Amino acid sequence: MAAILEIGDLFFRYHDGTPALKGVSLSIQQEEKVAILGPNGAGKSTLLLHFNGIHLPQQGFVRVDGEEISQDNERQVRSKVGLVFQDPDDQVFSATVWDDVAFGPLNMGLKRKNIEERVSSALQAVGMWEYRSRAPHHLSYGQKKRVAIAGVLAMSPDIIVLDEPAAYLDPAGQDALFAILDDLHRQGRTIVIATHDIDMAADWATSIILLKDGQILAQGGTELLVQDDLVGAADLRFPLVSQVFQEVAAALDLPLPRTVDEGKKMLFKLTRH
Amino acid sequence: MPQEHIHLDEFAHLKSAFHRFDPRVKLVSCLVFLVIVVSLKSTEGLIFALSVICLFILGAHLPAVRILKRLGLIIPVVFAIGIFLPFMQPGIPLFSINLGFFTLHFTDQGVQVSILFFLRVFCAALLIILVTYTTPFHILLRSLSDLKIPKIFTHLLQFAFRYFFVLSDEAQRMQRARRSRNFKPAKNFWSRQTLSTFGGLLGILFIRSYERGERVYFAMMSRGFKGEIRVLDDLHIQGKDIALGTAIVLLGIVSLVFDQGGFGWLQF
Numbered sequence: 213m214a215a216i217l218e219i220g221d222l223f224f225r226y227h228d229g230t231p232a233l234k235g236v237s238l239s240i241q242q243e244e245k246v247a248i249l250g251p252n253g254a255g256k257s258t259l260l261l262h263f264n265g266i267h268l269p270q271q272g273f274v275r276v277d278g279e280e281i282s283q284d285n286e287r288q289v290r291s292k293v294g295l296v297f298q299d300p301d302d303q304v305f306s307a308t309v310w311d312d313v314a315f316g317p318l319n320m321g322l323k324r325k326n327i328e329e330r331v332s333s334a335l336q337a338v339g340m341w342e343y344r345s346r347a348p349h350h351l352s353y354g355q356k357k358r359v360a361i362a363g364v365l366a367m368s369p370d371i372i373v374l375d376e377p378a379a380y381l382d383p384a385g386q387d388a389l390f391a392i393l394d395d396l397h398r399q400g401r402t403i404v405i406a407t408h409d410i411d412m413a414a415d416w417a418t419s420i421i422l423l424k425d426g427q428i429l430a431q432g433g434t435e436l437l438v439q440d441d442l443v444g445a446a447d448l449r450f451p452l453v454s455q456v457f458q459e460v461a462a463a464l465d466l467p468l469p470r471t472v473d474e475g476k477k478m479l480f481k482l483t484r485h
Numbered sequence: 486m487p488q489e490h491i492h493l494d495e496f497a498h499l500k501s502a503f504h505r506f507d508p509r510v511k512l513v514s515c516l517v518f519l520v521i522v523v524s525l526k527s528t529e530g531l532i533f534a535l536s537v538i539c540l541f542i543l544g545a546h547l548p549a550v551r552i553l554k555r556l557g558l559i560i561p562v563v564f565a566i567g568i569f570l571p572f573m574q575p576g577i578p579l580f581s582i583n584l585g586f587f588t589l590h591f592t593d594q595g596v597q598v599s600i601l602f603f604l605r606v607f608c609a610a611l612l613i614i615l616v617t618y619t620t621p622f623h624i625l626l627r628s629l630s631d632l633k634i635p636k637i638f639t640h641l642l643q644f645a646f647r648y649f650f651v652l653s654d655e656a657q658r659m660q661r662a663r664r665s666r667n668f669k670p671a672k673n674f675w676s677r678q679t680l681s682t683f684g685g686l687l688g689i690l691f692i693r694s695y696e697r698g699e700r701v702y703f704a705m706m707s708r709g710f711k712g713e714i715r716v717l718d719d720l721h722i723q724g725k726d727i728a729l730g731t732a733i734v735l736l737g738i739v740s741l742v743f744d745q746g747g748f749g750w751l752q753f
């Protein structure tokens with residue numbers, strides 16, 4: 213496995229002088245499912261905007277597939293890295309849902325038939341096919357979010373980056389979204405999300421990045437989510453399952469479960485005695 | 486107070502020969518017609534042109550009532566100008582208004598000019614409505630760029646159109662936020678608190694729109710936007726487009742002939 217995305221000593225300051233990123237270094241391997249967690253204002257959205265060259269590094273570097281992003285190659289990078297914005301109102305602008313999802317594929321210069329296939333499968337994947345001829349600004353927020361996701365799915369990029377994808381989706385919509393993401397992951401895509409949902413991150417991610425105040429606190433597996441000091445420092449909390457079993461696991465000296473499945477197994481083990 | 490979203494493309498997806506008409510031929514032929522119409526100098530010519538345009542509007546299945554409502558937006562302005570024109574034309578006075586130091590003559594010739602003015606404005610407005618309501622906005626832009634209109638102009642139009650919604654949405658959202666916190670403008674708009682609240686809001690509205698505009702642009706770039714307008718529908722000019730376009734231009738010429746009294750021999 214090679215690092216498909218590598219960031220070194222990245223600094224970024226907004227026009228008004230807010231330092232949003234202060235020396236971020238991380239690396240993401242191919243075919244990983246990465247969750248970036250951190251408090252509000254930690255710099256998650258700012259960081260994600262560097263993944264496809266929307267913001268170019270003011271200091272440090274971002275490498276995609278071994279190639280450093282610069283003004284010369286930002287366009288190619290954008291066809292490799294698809295980004296779903298935190299606020300769908302920023303992203304969805306066309307007159308109809310269908311047109312909006314077709315926007316990316318059109319810019320890729322694809323043939324009509326191919327575009328139609330991509331749009332219809334992307335819209336079906338997010339359950340918005342019935343809304344294809346509606347005006348996006350008349351949809352509910354969660355529906356707009358689905359359209360925004362479909363707009364990026366239709367471009368089928370190698371790396372899919374989503375800022376708060378599950379926020380505003382109903383539970384079934386969230387399950388459907390993660391089913392889609394897992395599907396894409398099985399096809400060999402790398403998936404990165406920024407989220408506040410610790411339980412979901414513990415369950416879904418293969419790699420965790422903790423960000424705070426524009427700096428990386430830690431990068432590693434989901435075990436990071438049950439390390440007291442880190443979780444406290446990142447203003448997070450333990451996954452609910454871990455909270456439930458915290459005392460029992462400590463008393464019996466068993467590994468602390470982090471996902472629902474692990475919790476179930478532990479419960480089963482304990483009650484069989 | 487749910488506000489209706491103004492939607493330019495509202496009628497663009499109806500079906501009629503005029504909707505299927507190749508937008509480039511449509512633009513050019515209607516432009517020619519427009520130029521002819523505004524140069525017409527007689528009521529006969531203009532009435533003929535107006536009836537032609539009305540027939541087209543009916544043929545395009547555009548809802549007449551809604552069109553009249555939209556026309557209502559320009560009527561006050563046109564009316565204000567139209568009411569003064571009769572006074573500004575020298576000629577035989579129909580009646581006069583004495584303002585003491587100054588006498589205004591409402592002249593026969595002036596009324597003529599005023600009627601011509603009204604007819605021209607309505608013809609032009611209806612023609613523009615006809616074209617813009619039967620062509621989706623992005624296709625209109627694509628046609629403009631096909632007709633070699635400079636890119637800067639089509640981009641300006643495109644972003645003006647998009648940010649219009651951004652701006653109106655933003656304003657609506659801020660209004661909601663204000664109302665939900667019980668802001669009530671004072672009876673006197675010029676009271677200090679009301680004025681400073683509105684002033685602040687306007688400033689913030691501008692900044693918010695600017696920043697949202699920037700994020701919208703980022704998102705467009707993220708999906709590979711390179712400053713080029715692409716549309717799915719390949720446009721092909723067919724025989725019937727040429728025929729319809731020619732017909733429109735010919736009707737324009739016919740109204741010009743009417744205008745010159747060329748059909749005088751038809752009158753008894």
Ligand SMILES: Nc1ncnc2c1ncn2[C@@H]1O[C@H](COP(=O)(O)OP(=O)(O)OP(=O)(O)O)[C@@H](O)[C@H]1O
Pocket residue numbers: 226227228230231232250251252253254255256257258259298
């Ligand atoms: N357009 C901007 N101009 C100036 N400062 C900004 C801008 N956008 C974000 N910031 C600041 O940069 C910092 C990082 O913001 P960012 O949006 O990346 O946080 P985040 O981790 O995505 O937060 P959240 O969880 O709330 O989405 C914050 O301090 C924020 O106030």
Ligand SMILES: [Mg+2]
Pocket residue numbers: 256257258298375
């Ligand atoms: Mg964010």
